[in-house]
Amino acid sequence: MTMHMISANHATAAAAALAARANRSGRGFCSGVYPITPQTECIERLCAEQIPKGSVVRVESEHSAMAVCMGGALSGARTFTASSSNGLAYMAENVFAAGFYRLPIVMMAVNRTLGPPWNIWVDHGDTLMLRDSGWIQFYCEDNQEVHDTTLLAFRLAEDEEVLLPVMVCQDAFVLSHTMTMTDIPDQEAVDRFLPELRLPHRLTDTPRVVGGLDFPHQTEVHRKQHLDAMGRVPGVYARIQDEFERCFGRRPPDPVVPYRMEDADLVLVSMGTTASTVRTAVDEARARGVKAGALRLRMFRPLPERAIREHLAGRKRVAILDRDSCPGLGGIVWGELRGLAAPGAVVQNYLIGLGGGDIRPEHVRGVLDDLASRDESGEPHFMEAGA
Amino acid sequence: MSEPILGGVVHTDADRSEPLLRAGNTNCGGCGMSIALNMISRAVAERRVQIVIPACCGIVTAGPFPASAYGAPVVASTFAAAAAVATGLARVTHANNEDIRVLCFAGDGGTYDIGLAAVSAAAERNEDILFLCYDNEIYGNTGGQRSSATPFGATTTTTPTGKHVAKKDILGIMAAHRIPYAASVSMAHPEDMMRKLQRALDVRGFRFLHILSPCPTGWKSEPSEGVQLVRWAVQSGIYPVLEVVDGSLWTVNVEPDFSEDALESFLGHQGRFAGMTVTVAEVRRSVLRSWDALRARCGPPTAPAESNGVGAD
Numbered sequence: 234m235t236m237h238m239i240s241a242n243h244a245t246a247a248a249a250a251l252a253a254r255a256n257r258s259g260r261g262f263c264s265g266v267y268p269i270t271p272q273t274e275c276i277e278r279l280c281a282e283q284i285p286k287g288s289v290v291r292v293e294s295e296h297s298a299m300a301v302c303m304g305g306a307l308s309g310a311r312t313f314t315a316s317s318s319n320g321l322a323y324m325a326e327n328v329f330a331a332g333f334y335r336l337p338i339v340m341m342a343v344n345r346t347l348g349p350p351w352n353i354w355v356d357h358g359d360t361l362m363l364r365d366s367g368w369i370q371f372y373c374e375d376n377q378e379v380h381d382t383t384l385l386a387f388r389l390a391e392d393e394e395v396l397l398p399v400m401v402c403q404d405a406f407v408l409s410h411t412m413t414m415t416d417i418p419d420q421e422a423v424d425r426f427l428p429e430l431r432l433p434h435r436l437t438d439t440p441r442v443v444g445g446l447d448f449p450h451q452t453e454v455h456r457k458q459h460l461d462a463m464g465r466v467p468g469v470y471a472r473i474q475d476e477f478e479r480c481f482g483r484r485p486p487d488p489v490v491p492y493r494m495e496d497a498d499l500v501l502v503s504m505g506t507t508a509s510t511v512r513t514a515v516d517e518a519r520a521r522g523v524k525a526g527a528l529r530l531r532m533f534r535p536l537p538e539r540a541i542r543e544h545l546a547g548r549k550r551v552a553i554l555d556r557d558s559c560p561g562l563g564g565i566v567w568g569e570l571r572g573l574a575a576p577g578a579v580v581q582n583y584l585i586g587l588g589g590g591d592i593r594p595e596h597v598r599g600v601l602d603d604l605a606s607r608d609e610s611g612e613p614h615f616m617e618a619g620a
Numbered sequence: 621m622s623e624p625i626l627g628g629v630v631h632t633d634a635d636r637s638e639p640l641l642r643a644g645n646t647n648c649g650g651c652g653m654s655i656a657l658n659m660i661s662r663a664v665a666e667r668r669v670q671i672v673i674p675a676c677c678g679i680v681t682a683g684p685f686p687a688s689a690y691g692a693p694v695v696a697s698t699f700a701a702a703a704a705v706a707t708g709l710a711r712v713t714h715a716n717n718e719d720i721r722v723l724c725f726a727g728d729g730g731t732y733d734i735g736l737a738a739v740s741a742a743a744e745r746n747e748d749i750l751f752l753c754y755d756n757e758i759y760g761n762t763g764g765q766r767s768s769a770t771p772f773g774a775t776t777t778t779t780p781t782g783k784h785v786a787k788k789d790i791l792g793i794m795a796a797h798r799i800p801y802a803a804s805v806s807m808a809h810p811e812d813m814m815r816k817l818q819r820a821l822d823v824r825g826f827r828f829l830h831i832l833s834p835c836p837t838g839w840k841s842e843p844s845e846g847v848q849l850v851r852w853a854v855q856s857g858i859y860p861v862l863e864v865v866d867g868s869l870w871t872v873n874v875e876p877d878f879s880e881d882a883l884e885s886f887l888g889h890q891g892r893f894a895g896m897t898v899t900v901a902e903v904r905r906s907v908l909r910s911w912d913a914l915r916a917r918c919g920p921p922t923a924p925a926e927s928n929g930v931g932a933d
């Protein structure tokens with residue numbers, strides 16, 4: 234292991250290249266890549282990597298980038314791509330296809346505002362749009378976590394009990410372009426952590442159709458298998474956390490990361506780098522004698538419903554911070570979590586930091602004050618952090 | 621099938637032991653795609669192949685899970701993505717030193733229209749793929765809407781008074797990528813077609829074959845007349861049969877006679893031209909114009925025009 238001063242974009246590429254080389258004794262590596270700000274540096278770095286038995290195909294669109302990964306995966310290779318924002322929207326058809334084919338593709342997604350109007354800063358709406366695509370989704374908080382999650386994503390995706398694609402999400406610029414000291418393991422350690430990929434449904438010479446026509450009952454069966462595979466993810470993930478810790482000496486975070494929750498009455502739930510600011514605000518509140526705590530939702534698919542329920546049991550007031558917006562509903566995360574709080578709890582939605590508005594501690598303090606003053610939840614509360 | 625192609629489309633000892641198109645598929649009677657697949661099957665013989673088929677009639681052919689009417693492994697891809705999915709397959713089979721031909725089998729929609737960007741990009745990268753476009757000049761799967769391969773004059777469900785613009789020159793487009801091999805084949809000229817299939821299977825890099833594929837359902841024609849329609853199309857000059865090597869060496873393989881007879885028969889035997897508002901003379905002029913451009917690339921005719929097209933290769 235060595236420490237490197239690198240951005241999360243480069244940390245991702247480093248992880249993908251390590252994973253790629255780890256499959257050299259298997260069927261190698263295949264990737265289709267297409268640039269979009271703020272993901273570009275990731276794929277540029279990947280294109281510069283030496284990967285035995287590896288192809289990085291510079292395609293003409295995100296749709297094809299995912300298609301190349303699907304073809305590569307169907308031939309038994311380890312596969313990776315990266316995208317962001319409108320790139321993900323353009324890719325969407327094949328994102329769903331990769332999920333339905335049950336291919337263990339890993340994709341890094343830099344969360345960026347969907348346009349038009351064009352805005353390259355962080356917003357979670359792009360990957361949340363793909364929440365029903367049948368992919369596992371992680372939202373990371375720092376560069377090391379991005380790197381480690383990318384590595385373990387391959388292990389999780391390729392586990393024979395799972396066989397699902399994994400999306401590793403990181404906040405635009407806050408992580409993608411910010412350099413921090415990052416611990417990059419050596420190849421031998423990664424070789425031990427990532428066994429050769431063995432895809433049970435890889436294309437061989439057997440005449441059969443992958444992804445052909447289904448009648449309703451066959452679709453029901455396939456969907457049920459997909460749901461069941463998602464259901465097995467929390468158990469497999471826990472096993473992989475142990476394995477990761479054994480190989481690399483540090484433990485990847487749980488699907489839900491609690492902070493000062495012991496006796497918290499006011500709970501702030503957030504995703505990605507917002508959680509760092511939230512922790513600062515929680516500390517400040519605690520210093521003022523306010524019983525604040527926080528949850529960071531790291532795994533969004535499958536939704537760690539049980540863990541969330543357990544953390545929220547008995548809490549009176551919950552704020553859900555959405556860095557996304559669903560016109561006609563409010564926040565997407567709130568829409569999913571509001572039913573998981575204790576009965577009778579106030580669950581208030583705050584839309585904050587859309588379009589990359591800088592969420593500062595004073596904004597979170599405002600959320601806490603508002604939440605503390607509420608006896609019942611109201612309409613989603615729109616906050617302007619970019620002003 | 622009244623056509624004596626390959627001694628009928630029956631499977632013989634000369635064929636691939638596992639035919640690419642198995643019996644019991646759902647293609648309409650007289651579907652040109654069935655004929656094309658049988659000829660491809662014979663050309664492929666015992667070579668190992670993997671086939672990518674995007675959304676089109678050709679994937680419905682396979683039948684529902686877990687059955688398959690294809691005698692080879694098939695990936696059913698999204699509509700636009702066949703060439704990109706095939707890229708992944710080809711890259712990985714290569715990296716693992718496997719002697720597998722990766723084929724795309726796509727309709728005109730998946731080639732001329734929604735799939736064009738991916739096809740063009742794979743051609744530009746010179747991926748080791750044989751891309752076969754069976755062109756029924758219509759979106760057959762969705763019930764017969766126009767595509768950019770629909771010919772001038774033809775009525776479709778979305779061009780009820782006939783199409784008023786000409787068909788896209790797909791072979792010209794592919795040749796402009798300077799790929800190792802691009803050719804159009806005629807199922808009325810089986811020797812020429814088999815030779816080209818063999819060549820396209822053996823050349824490495826991106827190869828493109830254009831197959832005019834009669835569609836009795838969409839063309840509103842007699843199922844038994846498909847091959848004859850192709851013969852008339854070739855004879856009249858409507859469907860040029862040619863090959864282009866490395867984007868520069870253009871050869872016309874079957875000389876048309878440009879006869880009015882052939883043109884009138886081609887148009888007259890298909891219901892899709894019955895309601896057209898453009899005249900036969902206009903169609904003829906547009907055909908001759910396109911041949912002027914073709915002659916500029918291929919040089920003057922080298923062989924005397926054949927009268928009936930049979931065995932003209």
Ligand SMILES: Cc1ncc(C[n+]2csc(CCOP(=O)(O)OP(=O)(O)O)c2C)c(N)n1
Nearest residue numbers: 675676677699727728729730758759760761
């Ligand atoms: C993205 C997308 N858009 C539309 C469709 C609907 N669709 C399926 S097949 C098809 C037309 C296929 O036409 P072509 O490629 O010419 O093949 P054919 O059916 O004529 O054999 C269309 C429009 C689809 N499957 N996917």
Ligand code: SF4
Nearest residue numbers: 648651677760835837
């Ligand atoms: S609609 Fe046309 S192309 Fe499709 S199966 Fe029928 S005849 Fe063949």
Ligand SMILES: [Mg+2]
Nearest residue numbers: 727728758760
């Ligand atoms: Mg068609």
